[in-house]
Amino acid sequence: MTLETMEKVVRMPSVKRLPGYLCILKRFHIQGREFVSTTHLADEIGLGPIVVRKDLEIAGITGKPKVGYPVSELIEGIENFLGWNNATDAFLAGVGCLGSALMGYQGIRNNGLNIVAGFDSDPAKTGTTVHGRQILPLKKLPDLVKRMHVKIGILTVPAEAAQSVAEMMISAGIKGIWNFTNVDLKTDSDVVVQKEDLSSGLAALSVKLKRAKGKQEE
Amino acid sequence: MTLETMEKVVRMPSVKRLPGYLCILKRFHIQGREFVSTTHLADEIGLGPIVVRKDLEIAGITGKPKVGYPVSELIEGIENFLGWNNATDAFLAGVGCLGSALMGYQGIRNNGLNIVAGFDSDPAKTGTTVHGRQILPLKKLPDLVKRMHVKIGILTVPAEAAQSVAEMMISAGIKGIWNFTNVDLKTDSDVVVQKEDLSSGLAALSVKLKRAKGKQEE
């Protein structure tokens, strides 16, 4: 194994916590703080300091004992690791409730993703704009993906259409799909799919609530 | 340890996968299928059959070797475990992009949660209806929580307001908060918080894409 191929293992749980740190760090940066310790960050984010320390390893920034980590370097390191320092273009298919919400959601804008247009098969929606972005006919998606070299697709279509729209995206050149449907997409191995499932969060809440209730009644 | 207190450990990863099974099982049920095997379910959901078998233990339904699990019993078992057989009322605070999307999102309706009203501090929004539900002034929330004995609150307010609105909910009697802000809420130990974080999903997608790209270039 050469040095180049010997890359560090990236733990997904750590990756998923990075945006949380980023958010807090940016606030600190605005406040003019130059250094931050893991203990302090841990308090803010509601985790243990050891977790934070392990997670920040990813950014590749070295801290100073007794002082902490340099805030701006840390922000840069995390953003660089996530590839969020320069925004990536994305197309969104399915401009329903959720789809239009995502098009207007600040959280996405601030996190390196730029939804350049929305697509829908409903003629009543095409031609309009949602949060300043055009809604185009779904059938125009493949052509525009090729012309604009868009690599990320956001899937907010109804479940029945999910697989076929995903295939449409992939054959046009989309390499990453952010899947908000509850469908398990069958894709080529070189395409990355991130499934975002609100109902699984709700399931977790339901069970935690039930458990808390049970404990209270004991 | 008595038999009553010796409850089974519930693994959260399994809980989070339950809604996925539920969705597929309901489709099978409509199609008139009576039994389903773990191998078949695994194919549909894109997981290994052993994972499925372990997960379904939770529902407490016994399957028949060579035949599989009875579909309708399995649905009932899962719904019962999640407490989704009779819908729970919930209030939503913060009727912005995401808030109104959630109010209209079918996925929530079908999953045991009934958003009865939305609340917002913006006078321009109060008095209107979103997806058939009334939008009321935020200050009326505590009183209505008490009167209607609502136990679940959905938090889609801006980050700055998150902590104070959460406290308002809790002191009125809310026991579970579905938190869509990126704020780590400081709450009493008897209140359950489920944080739903879109940006963490985006972080995962970004990293997976970067890795796939790297592999391709090798």
Next chain:
DNA sequence: TAGATTGTTAATCGATTAACAATC
């Protein structure tokens, strides 16, 4: 009966937590 599938117990794997030396 043979084969497919369940259900349980054991083995592996990975993530979290703890411990502690190094450092400013």
Next chain:
DNA sequence: TAGATTGTTAATCGATTAACAATC
């Protein structure tokens, strides 16, 4: 110097995966 904090290595914990006997 003393104390706080980093950074690394080891220990624990939990989830996933594998193995296999029981069963229809």
